[in-house]
Amino acid sequence: MYRLYTHNDLDGVGCGIVAKIAFGKDVEVRYNSVMGLDHQIEKLFENEKKLKDDFLIITDLSVNDENLIRLDDLEKGGGKVRLIDHHKTALHFNDYNWGRVKVQYDDGRLTAATSLLYEYLLEHELIKSSQALDEFVELVRQYDTWEWDQNDNIKAKNLNDLFFMVSIEEFEEKMTERIINSDHFEFDDFEQKLLEMEEEKIERYVRRKKREIVQTFIGEYCAGIVHAESYHSELGNELGKDFPHLDYIAILNLGGKKISFRTIHDHVDVSAVAGKFGGGGHAKASGCSMGKDAYKLFVQDIFPLDPMRQDAFRNKYNNKSSMQGSLYENKKGDKFFIFAAGEDNWILEMNGKPVREPYQNFQQAENYIKRKYQAWLVHDDIYVEFLKRYYIKTKN
Ligand SMILES: [Mn+2]
Numbered sequence: 001m002y003r004l005y006t007h008n009d010l011d012g013v014g015c016g017i018v019a020k021i022a023f024g025k026d027v028e029v030r031y032n033s034v035m036g037l038d039h040q041i042e043k044l045f046e047n048e049k050k051l052k053d054d055f056l057i058i059t060d061l062s063v064n065d066e067n068l069i070r071l072d073d074l075e076k077g078g079g080k081v082r083l084i085d086h087h088k089t090a091l092h093f094n095d096y097n098w099g100r101v102k103v104q105y106d107d108g109r110l111t112a113a114t115s116l117l118y119e120y121l122l123e124h125e126l127i128k129s130s131q132a133l134d135e136f137v138e139l140v141r142q143y144d145t146w147e148w149d150q151n152d153n154i155k156a157k158n159l160n161d162l163f164f165m166v167s168i169e170e171f172e173e174k175m176t177e178r179i180i181n182s183d184h185f186e187f188d189d190f191e192q193k194l195l196e197m198e199e200e201k202i203e204r205y206v207r208r209k210k211r212e213i214v215q216t217f218i219g220e221y222c223a224g225i226v227h228a229e230s231y232h233s234e235l236g237n238e239l240g241k242d243f244p245h246l247d248y249i250a251i252l253n254l255g256g257k258k259i260s261f262r263t264i265h266d267h268v269d270v271s272a273v274a275g276k277f278g279g280g281g282h283a284k285a286s287g288c289s290m291g292k293d294a295y296k297l298f299v300q301d302i303f304p305l306d307p308m309r310q311d312a313f314r315n316k317y318n319n320k321s322s323m324q325g326s327l328y329e330n331k332k333g334d335k336f337f338i339f340a341a342g343e344d345n346w347i348l349e350m351n352g353k354p355v356r357e358p359y360q361n362f363q364q365a366e367n368y369i370k371r372k373y374q375a376w377l378v379h380d381d382i383y384v385e386f387l388k389r390y391y392i393k394t395k396n
Contacts, residue, residue: 001053002027003044005037007060007113010163013172014114014140015059015084020176022127031168032061041067045074055080060113062090072096084120086111087282110145135185136175146284149237158187158195161202165194202231206238213239213249215308215374218297219276221247221268222371225302229253236262236285243308244363245370248273250298257290259298306331311377318383321362327383328366328375335386336375338365 004019006012008031016029032040041063045051051074062085063071075081081098083090093099100120102111118137121127139156142148148156163171179185187195205228213226224246228235232251239249241264248263248270259277261270262285271286279288288294309331312318318327325339337349338359346359348368359365369375378386 002055002057004029005032005040005044005056005058005061007031008033008168009060009144010160011112011114011140011144012060013163013168014112014137014144015117016172017176017179018114018118018121018127018133018137019057020172021133021179022121029172034061037061038064038067041070045070052077052079056082057117058083058085059117060085060087062087062093068093068096071098082120084113084116086113086116089280110141110147112141112144114140114144130179132179132182132185136179139185155187158199161195161198162187162191165198202234205231206235209235210239210242211310212307213243214302214305215243215246215370216302216305218250221273223247224249224308225252225298226250227252227254229255232260232262233285236260237264240264243370245367252290252298254290254299258287259290259294260287261285308374309376312379315377315380315383317380318378320366320377325387326362326366327378327386328369329378329382330369330373330375334373334375336369336373337386337390338362338369 002019002023004016004027006015006029012031016031019027019029030040037058041058044056045067048054056071056074056079058071058081062083071081071083075096075098082100083093083096083098084100085093086101086103088103090099090101091103094101100116102116104110115137118127118133122129127133139148139153139159142151142153143156143160147153166174209226209228213224215222215224217223222245224239224243226235226239226249228251235251236249240246240262243249244264247265247268248261251260251262253259259274259279261273261281263270264284269283271281271283274280274286274288277288277291277294279286281287290298311320320326323340325337328336328338330336334351339347339349340362341347341358344360346362346365348355348359348365350369355368359368
């Protein structure tokens with residue numbers, strides 16, 4: 001009997017599906033949260049005296065030190081154990097016979113638990129490869145590593161959307177059956193329609209949240225703070241790209257007393273940010289429970305602040321990165337004018353006076369005024385008025 005303990009996200013459930021395809025009725029799969037796994041493993045060791053006859057596989061999650069010892073003892077006593085994972089934080093399991101942790105392939109692509117398990121089973125001739133299965137595993141890998149975003153692989157993102165629309169059991173059963181019975185991995189018409197609707201719903205949700213985001217400095221970082229119960233990945237990614245001057249996005253779920261942190265920047269490690277409040281995760285996505293300190297910083301202190309003002313959109317003239325100049329304004333009525341004096345030479349004027357040294361690119365200048373003054377791009381009419389006066393002034 002195979003026993004698989006895996007994560008309850010798409011990558012974790014992908015492992016469950018791969019295992020079902022390989023072993024059918026000979027595998028028992030359990031889906032766990034990050035927090036829940038250790039307790040389940042503990043229970044397994046308490047209740048099952050005959051674990052030695054089983055093959056225990058853990059994927060996409062790692063265990064604490066007590067369970068590490070249990071697993072190691074089991075293996076030393078002749079039992080079969082594998083821990084297959086792709087998280088950097090699990091690399092120390094490679095010190096054990098039964099650890100299979102790999103973060104990256106030799107060609108630089110990132111691994112996922114599903115792809116690692118699939119390759120492990122192929123290598124040991126425990127599963128037969130097929131086109132549909134290859135395609136499914138690759139979709140899961142691209143979603144989990146966020147490579148889909150660079151590759152514009154919407155199908156991978158859709159797979160995750162679908163995963164959240166149905167129960168884990170239904171998803172597992174349907175996908176397993178589909179992979180076994182199809183030449184290619186495709187969504188059916190009904191799913192396709194559902195996915196379109198879901199995509200539109202997410203778009204509207206993100207647009208609404210864009211109008212609610214509040215900007216503040218917490219420690220050294222300039223954070224964007226927003227309340228949201230769902231679609232944290234989408235929000236973190238969209239808001240991060242829309243507001244590149246923010247170091248990270250904090251997404252608050254008051255009901256669940258949780259905070260998610262997301263960043264698109266390499267200079268920020270949000271696992272360290274979450275770590276300050278007793279949480280953890282990856283460099284680009286992390287989370288923590290909302291304790292007293294976090295509540296004060298992210299909720300209480302922020303409550304009186306107004307949301308960020310949105311940049312004017314659909315402007316014809318006042319556009320970002322325009323060599324002729326882009327005009328911004330803040331709440332106090334200060335005017336900021338960014339224009340190019342040469343290709344790597346961008347000038348920022350605040351109320352008509354040059355600020356600091358020139359910038360190498362537009363984005364640096366915009367980041368500065370958005371972080372320090374919360375300025376926004378103004379509408380064309382204000383821009384045109386401003387330019388008229390600006391050129392009269394420079395002529396005289
Ligand atoms: Mn994973």
